[in-house]
Amino acid sequence: MDQRSPSATVRQGYMTRNRLAVSLLFLLNGFVIGSWAPKIPEFKDRLGISESVLGLLILMFGIGSLVLMPIAGGYIARVGSQKVVKVTAIILSPLLLLLTLVPDVWTAAVAMFLLGGFAGAMDVAMNANAVEVEKSMRRAIMSSCHAYWSLGGLIGAGIGGFLMARFGVLPHVLVVTAICLVLIVAAWPMILADKPHPGAAKEKLRLPMTPLPWLIGIMALFSMVPEGTVLDWGALYLRNELGASVELSGFGFAAFSATMATMRFAGDFVRDRFGAKRTLRICTVTALVGMIVAGTAPNAYIAILGFAIAGIGISNMVPIAFSAAGNMPGLQPGIGLSVATFMGYSGMLFAPSLIGFVAEHTGFAIIFASVPLLFIVVLLLSHHAIHADHAKGH
Template sequence: MTIPENTATAAVRSSYYPASRVAVSGLFLLNGTFMGAWAPKIPEFASRLSLSESQLGLMIVCFGIGSLILMPLAGILIAHVGTSRAVRGATIAFIPTMLLLSLAPSIWTGAIAIFLFGGLTGAMDIAMNANAVEVEKSMRRAIMSSCHAFWSLGAFIGATTGGYLIETIGVLEHAGLLTVLALAGLAAVWTSILHDRPHPAETRQKVRLPMSPLPWLIGIMALFTMIPEGSILDWGALYMRDELGASLALSGFAFGAFSATMAIMRFAGDHVRDRFGAVRTLRVSTVLAIIGMVIAGFAPNAYIAMTGFAICGIGISNMVPIAFSAAGNLPGFAQGVALSVTTVMGYSGSLFAPSSIGFIAEHTSFGWVFSVLPVLLLVVLLLSKHAVHADVHERH
């Protein structure tokens, strides 16, 4: 009996895009949209609370502290109740934070709101990455890169619509609209989130900081990947404008070129990893990131630097997803704990390293910094063999 072509095609699509994959991709999109929408809110938040630049800097530190405190707690929660319960709880708690940021009337309430915003986005981040690992296991194929691509897409949507909506409908109305849409989106995917339980082979005694070096080595891979990524985000435009003579409009393309190639390659990254394996994909990606960063650091003009950042985006795009998949699949660790170690180490690089890089650049130059950062990527290359744990499709 021959299966009709349209029926066979639908079966392939449903197996490649099961409801659980659509659901976790939607959670990444939701989280990214909120993070993108935060960027155009920052000036209004600062003016409403009469914050100086240094006070705003301290507020952003509160965001980072919240993330670093609640991320490990989310990992412990996942180990006890599984990823599906953890991601549902974290998302429900996270969604109202945009309203809290918009309603905060004082510096202290603003600090609490931004602490919760940073902490709960971090907790949701851990939980949705852990759930994506479970979906990878159930599908026996890579999906992590495309999940991160949906996060990038959400951040783009949130950032590009946020300013317009704040101007046209108001600050509180913008936050209310986001909250309602997020709740509707969560309700739509609620029953499709992959249901799992703590793995029976993992005892509660293992819910502690890992003593084995492996999660920490993979954490170093994530950290040394996210420091260059955060540096391009925070300092790429300033480098092109101040040191390469780019116009204000052109300097914005520093991160634009990087993020565009990153988003495109993240949608393609799962196919590449399934075809060539995580180790080879990570190694080629790291070499491309090194080449791109060196080109940007030694660029004689803004256009060459922009090309370097674009190549770097191609390379870095799939490095963090591979590290997260590897950490989430490490055998012998409580579910979520190894992943939380890697995620906390990685995000600490993007949260705190750029300020140190700004200090170093004041005494040297951004060109010098960008040309030295590839040393960190060389360490990732040396540790790349540990990415083999990301190849879940080969497991039985």
């Protein structure tokens, strides 16, 4: 027999709705990013630009993210994550439509800056809201939220090529925009209304001077650099250095993504069972083993297995770092998260280009075998993951 009072049952219902809402927001953000990926060849051809110019435009995406993320963090501290995530989601939704209509490179650069900026700003806000939902539920939900982001990316990339081939470029972005608006309408009334700290509204927007947020930022950075490395260079490594076919070379990132998404759905249960610190250490060692297997593999099949093992490990490293960043004592969740997301995503956006330059002289095998050195730093900092358990009222 259920002994809970009616008020407890109602509260549980609200928390379930809050969790569904923030999951839909992660799904939306991932869906927009995933929908952008299949548009890139058409975007390049329509503007008549070279690979190097396209690279600069993609760099504008990264710069936009890194500019607006700290600003979003400051506003979250002042007005709460609910308001910021609503505004950023509304602005983000039609930006792929804007990118499809830009007439030249200069307006494309502005549109790319806005796309990266508001995708990044929404990322900070939805992670901050997820931290608040974790606190209200007193259990981990961050890993499954990131799993919904991965699922959104998979759906966006999966249907994008089909819609463009069957119906055309403009209908594709109109469908994407419509789906985003439906997700916003569904999530809107259920988004947790968090309250900023009473003194936060009067504070100036500034980055924290204490070392803890930056140490957790380093954890996020060194967890996300390997993810960007596999995304951007895994297929080339399999193709050029291990003799994989064109078809097989795509399975490296596919295996990595599949195990990552699967383990993110399981990650909250694991974290609640073993605690954030132990879970982070297990995941980091698993990722380290996987990357070493990939980097020292004698053939493509072993390398793909290594990437799959690495995906299992990396899956919950970033969610734990973000939960810890949003639960630091004496610091507003938006501020800590803006540091962690800023540093983490800068690793994904900029490190792979540096790795490409180094790999021209060394080859990719040594790169993938050396990346685990970053995980050793994460292990050394892993005791800070205990802050992620504050969401459960510890």
